[in-house]
Amino acid sequence: MGSLFKVRCTKCAEVTVNRDSPICESLAGKGEPNPEAKDAGIPVENLPRCEKESCKGLLRPHVVWFGESLDPTVLHNAYKELGECDLCLVVGTSSVVYPAAMFAPEEASRGVPVAEINMEETDVTTSLGFHFQGPAGTIVPEALAKHESEP
Secondary structure (H helix, E strand, O other): OEEEEEEEEOOOOOEEEOOOOOOOHHHOOOOOOOOOOOOOOOOHHHOOEOOOOOOOOEEEEEEOOOOOOOOHHHHHHHHHHHHHOOOEEEEOOOOOOOOHHHHHHHHHHOOOOEEEEEOOOOOOHHHOOEEEEOOHHHHHHHHHHHHHHOO
16 A cells, blocks of 8 residues: 555655655666565665755655554545445456555445456455456546446
């Protein structure tokens, strides 16, 4: 959960938009993350920093990595919204990472129509109402366009 188009300061926790790819020049050409890597070989002074003059803490993507907990407020708000929804769209997920993996099956079990849009079936596909197989970037705009054109 989160956004790769935002960064969060590890010191002051400020979240800002950053659409640069990579988020700083020293990360260019480093390839995909390697969880077994001990040292990426980037000097600390070249890592992305908070722009606040009083802070200058290290920046990281504003996402939840494996092993990290979700912000309790975010989780509470997600449950609140799910409790009020009358349709649940599940877009591009493996449906194996908890707690988010339980959202769609819980909604389906309470009678809410759930539409899974994914490149492949998941472990929960058969327990959901609908499965649309293919790229979300194609299927979602098509579905929205059809919905908007209906009277």
